[in-house]
Amino acid sequence: MIFKRALQRELLSTAGAVFTVLFTIAITVKPIKILGLAAGGKVASEDVVTLIGFAALNLLPIIIILTGFISVLMVVTRSYQDSEMVVWFASGLSLRQWIAPIVHFATPLFIVTCLLTFLVTPWANQKSSEYTERFEQRSDIARVSPGKFQESSSKERVFFVEGVAGDMAKVKNIFVNTFHDNQNSVVIAKEGEMMVDKKGDKFLIMNQGRRYDGSPDKPDFQMMQFERYGVLVDSQSPTVMLETKAESLTMMELWLDQSPANKGEFLWRISLPIMGIILMLLAVPLGYVNPRSGRSANFLLALFLCVFYYNMVLVSQAWVKQDKMLLVMAWWPVHFIAVVLISLLFAWRLNVNSRYHPLQIWSRCWRGARGRKACAAKGGSVA
Numbered sequence: 001m002i003f004k005r006a007l008q009r010e011l012l013s014t015a016g017a018v019f020t021v022l023f024t025i026a027i028t029v030k031p032i033k034i035l036g037l038a039a040g041g042k043v044a045s046e047d048v049v050t051l052i053g054f055a056a057l058n059l060l061p062i063i064i065i066l067t068g069f070i071s072v073l074m075v076v077t078r079s080y081q082d083s084e085m086v087v088w089f090a091s092g093l094s095l096r097q098w099i100a101p102i103v104h105f106a107t108p109l110f111i112v113t114c115l116l117t118f119l120v121t122p123w124a125n126q127k128s129s130e131y132t133e134r135f136e137q138r139s140d141i142a143r144v145s146p147g148k149f150q151e152s153s154s155k156e157r158v159f160f161v162e163g164v165a166g167d168m169a170k171v172k173n174i175f176v177n178t179f180h181d182n183q184n185s186v187v188i189a190k191e192g193e194m195m196v197d198k199k200g201d202k203f204l205i206m207n208q209g210r211r212y213d214g215s216p217d218k219p220d221f222q223m224m225q226f227e228r229y230g231v232l233v234d235s236q237s238p239t240v241m242l243e244t245k246a247e248s249l250t251m252m253e254l255w256l257d258q259s260p261a262n263k264g265e266f267l268w269r270i271s272l273p274i275m276g277i278i279l280m281l282l283a284v285p286l287g288y289v290n291p292r293s294g295r296s297a298n299f300l301l302a303l304f305l306c307v308f309y310y311n312m313v314l315v316s317q318a319w320v321k322q323d324k325m326l327l328v329m330a331w332w333p334v335h336f337i338a339v340v341l342i343s344l345l346f347a348w349r350l351n352v353n354s355r356y357h358p359l360q361i362w363s364r365c366w367r368g369a370r371g372r373k374a375c376a377a378k379g380g381s382v383a
Contacts, residue, residue, distance in 0.1 A: 007075070007101045015071040015105075022063045023056075030055045037132075047131050054131075057124040061116045061272050066306075068109045069279040072102060073302050076287025095349050098284050106280045113273045118251050121269075126248035156180050170194075174206055176231060186212040187229065195230075203230040264321030267331045271313045278338045279306060285345035309338055 031052045037043045043051060076098070079085045150159045162173035176187040189209025197203065206229045214221040246254065246265035254266045286302040312334045319325040 004101045011105045018070045019067040026059045054124040054128040061113050065276040072280045072283035080289045117269045117272045205230045260323040263327045264317045268317045285349050
């Protein structure tokens with residue numbers, strides 16, 4: 001009982017520190033991409049904070065899985081490093097008795113990962129897609145930020161306005177550069193406003209400006225001055241439905257619409273909680289370290305197995321998405337191999353004193369080889 005309470009306290013304290021570090025790194029790196037999208041005019045600047053929040057929710061399952069794995073690995077390694085494990089073994093405790101406290105520690109993380117993966121993450125992805133695609137569907141002039149050059153959705157125009165008034169319908173000091181059919185046209189106007197005709201087409205009506213067509217060094221260069229000039233901004237079209245990606249669908253929708261992409265997303269979601277439990281159990285035998293040596297080797301091996309496990313799950317997901325493997329045959333082999341590896345590693349650590357253990361066999365062979373070498377050096381012989 002004392003052993004379990006002490007282990008639970010240390011796991012919780014270590015998990016809190018690890019989660020704080022991982023979440024801080026994630027929440028520091030992820031906004032760079034979103035800020036880049038905002039600077040490039042892909043998302044609205046006022047939506048940046050909201051999109052960062054959605055991105056953080058999307059990263060939480062992976063962060064929680066890594067938190068559990070690293071926490072167990074660090075606690076087990078420290079127990080070996082400080083010779084506490086020797087004390088527990090001398091008290092009659094076995095490495096198998098670490099399993100129950102680890103499972104007890106992993107259960108809340110498993111539940112939270114399931115809730116995030118099955119419910120919260122799809123909702124966050126859906127909202128993030130809505131914000132991004134809603135901005136893409138806004139008319140060109142409505143996407144313009146005062147004092148910043150903005151490319152149109154058709155990639156043919158670049159807008160610049162010094163100021164926007166009221167409900168975004170009126171603008172002042174306008175610059176519009178249009179490149180169409182290898183022809184360049186520049187329009188400069190003092191002010192303008194948005195108008196909608198009977199067909200529903202949106203026009204930017206500019207007042208008191210000039211238009212320059214072509215290049216000044218070409219003979220076809222033209223310049224004209226106008227009192228009123230209209231530019232088609234957005235033609236009337238049926239309402240564009242937001243594309244629903246597999247990452248934004250609920251578990252029930254993924255199950256009912258079993259397209260290859262949806263099946264791949266379903267495999268990924270059910271794999272994350274399973275992977276969290278298995279990695280925490282895998283960290284117990286991987287945490288072994290010789291107190292008289294460094295502990296970098298076991299950390300490198302644990303990191304390699306964790307990355308390999310994660311990538312194999314991604315490979316299984318890709319095979320399902322590409323319709324190369326059935327979902328029922330793809331979701332379990334990677335986890336089954338991981339469970340077999342855990343069993344082998346536990347057997348390795350529990351039976352280390354057995355004469356049939358590979359280390360004992362290697363030790364006997366090594367001692368025999370050294371004995372034969374010593375006899376040969378003295379001129380003797382070994383029967």
